[in-house]
Amino acid sequence: MNDLIRLKEFKIMTISSLEKLLPDKTPELAETENTCFTNEVFNYQIAYYSDNLLMLQDCRWEIVSDIVSFIKIRPVKLIPCTTPVFEDADDYYLVKKPALIPELLVEENAFHPGCKIWQSLFVTIKGDLPVGKHEIIVKLKDETGNELGSCTYNLTVLDGVLPETELKYTRWFHYDSLSSYYGVDVFSDDYMTIMSNYIKNAVAHGINMLYVPLFTSPTNTRIGRERLTVQLIDVTYENGVYSFDFSRLKEFLRLLLDLGVRYFEFSHLYTQWGAAAAPKIIVKENGQIIKKFGWDTPALGKEYKKFISSFLPALIDFLKENGYNENMCFFHISDEPSENTLEHYLEINRFIKPMLGPYKVMDALSDFDFYKIGAVDIPVVTTDHIKPFIDAGVEEMMVYYCCSQGHSGLSNSFIAMPLFRTRVLGIQLYTVDSKGLLQWGYNYYNSALSEEFIDPFFVTDACGNFQSGDSFIVYPDKNGKPLDSIRHEVLFDALQDYAALKLLEKKIGRDNVLGFIYGFGVKPNFSDYPKNAGWLIEFRKELNDLIVD
Incomplete structure (x- = not known):
């Protein structure tokens, strides 16, 4: 030494x-x-x-x-x-x-x-x-x-060569943050260049599943407020009939594949923490561009059910026609539903599931009952509520952590944590046989509930609402590219540990x-x-x- x-x-x-x-x-x-x-x-x-x-x-x-x-x-x-x-x-x-x-x-x-x-x-x-x-x-x-x-x-x-990971790994990509920080319009040429730089970085660090904004994400949004519009689907409503243009989605998914993304999780079809309402959806109606759905639209109301009944079959047809099968694409209903919304969530699941066919629903949750009664196909479980899922031998289980998992020695990636607490995750994912990892903040540069834009170089806690580092793991450089954090590099080391364990598994x-x-x-x-x-x-x-x- x-x-x-x-x-x-x-x-x-x-x-x-x-x-x-x-x-x-x-x-x-x-x-x-x-x-x-x-x-x-x-x-x-x-x-x-x-x-x-x-x-x-x-x-x-x-x-x-x-x-x-x-x-x-x-x-x-x-x-x-x-x-x-x-x-x-x-x-x-x-x-x-x-x-x-x-x-x-x-x-x-x-x-x-x-x-x-x-x-x-x-x-x-x-x-x-x-x-x-x-x-x-x-x-x-x-x-x-x-x-x-x-x-x-x-x-x-x-x-020797480490094998390609078998894990699905997603850290939610926040498209509005790039527009706000760099002052470019969503989906403009400059925006797409910047976005591609960030996605390349994500893929280089093992992120192989990306959050796709069919419509503006309803996550991290105060009730009654809205985030910057980020919507890939062009919707028209005329004479009582909805029609959909998937051209931008087609180009977007092709770009993601070219950049190395292997899996797609589509943005939530209902609002966070219980699926009470519809997300913000912009529609061209009678020649006018309007916000047709949002917080004032009941999730199971007649008009939104009519919309979903038109949209999902059309989307599934598009996916099948373009080769995006059920092993590549996954759907969300609502992020982090709670026990007291179980019946409502289940009713929504029963409504949309026949339209999805073989495509599966994955949602972040803590309550085993959601899985036990069949309300979700792929449970994405908080790391401190995983025991009943392990005991039940749930095969398609993924895990996630966020601001609530900073206790009891739980692995996480907060800035104040020692790095061993971040890197041990790869070994843990192997021991519990998780099929993937979800975390909500790759580049969330907003305050909590998206009430204001922040500068992540100075505000690391979403204006005091999360532990520093919970909401992002890369920083925005002036040249339109992300700057890495030590945490980002060490998390990739954790994924390499997992890959090494899988390599040893083939041997012993x-x-x-x-x-x-x-x-x-x-x-x-x-x-x-x-x-x-x-x-x-x-x-x-x-x-x-x-x-x-």
Whole structure:
């Protein structure tokens, strides 16, 4: 192991990607070597500390390695974490009071050491990596070219390929946020370029299912209010008859396929938390563009039932004609229905299900009764309510977490959480045999209930309503591309852990893989695992050894 190197007034060392290096804390996860597979994305960090009172500007790095073309370095920036926790928080957080947390990865080729604080550079190795041991030397230099310090990391690329994931992974894509932040009209040429950049990023981080806005999403909307219109279906109503133009949807789905998306979840057909009303739907009626449906439209009212009875059969015909089968496309009724809306939700399900045919309904929920009585085909279950679903052997179960899962050691991706709590998710998904993961915020740049637009670089908690980081995992760069967070990278590491477990399963069988996992103190739920990063690092090393042994 490298000891802490001190050169003049500068300290430098290599550390694990699992460390969120707080500015006033000495690094704890020193790491100088590791292994990965040829198609794996591998990350580590370079920690540095300067006690030089003189301002160091435009410092640079130089990489010396036979795999230099595969290496990318990004400075890690601090982001305000204004709502670290809720009242029910457990003890496994980095901070519980507002603080600046290392979070944002910036696309810059220079870094700026502060005085008497620890900072880091995030090193990513990605590509069709050559098998063998590779030495990576990184030299840090000041603006005049004088060397401040250097560090060495050894990465051994193993002869093996991680399989493509079997999981469905969606983080809801918020189309209105891109329009608001960049000041471009929804579906304009500039908008589509920006949107494509974000979707490419999502796919590169394992997101293979995308939320498709048939109509404006009714999620995260205060009753009586509305979000910016984002509607792919052109609807006309004339002489008492609805007609639908699917041209934009056709182009949209083709684009998503070209960008690497494999699954589509269509926007909710009814409002959130109980399906009381219709979503906002814009219709051309008698030559006028009007908002025909919305909060004042009862979900089971005559007019909306007439609309749905026309729309769903037409949509299903379109999907079948264009090759989008029931293994690719999924429908939502209402997000997070509660126990007291069960009968109403079930009535809606009975109404629409015959029209869907083989296509399935998936919804985020907590109550096992929704699944038990057949109200939903694919339950997307909160991680703290999953036990009855596991006990019942539900096969098509997916899981999700949000602001309510910040207690009892549950894995999540809040900014204030240590990264081991984010990365353990991949192992947990394997142990419970989940078929996928849903989280509601890839790029939600609004306050809660969408009452105002926010700047995510300064407001990370939806104006104090969610734990910081719950509502987005990427940041908007000025050039129309997203900037990653450390959390985003580590979540992809979690998916790679899952893929490695599936690779080992082919060799020794699922039962033996589970035995290996349980030997580290992990249980088949989302709370019980060692609450530190050390075991995770060792776990992945041993997992790799078992695969290549």
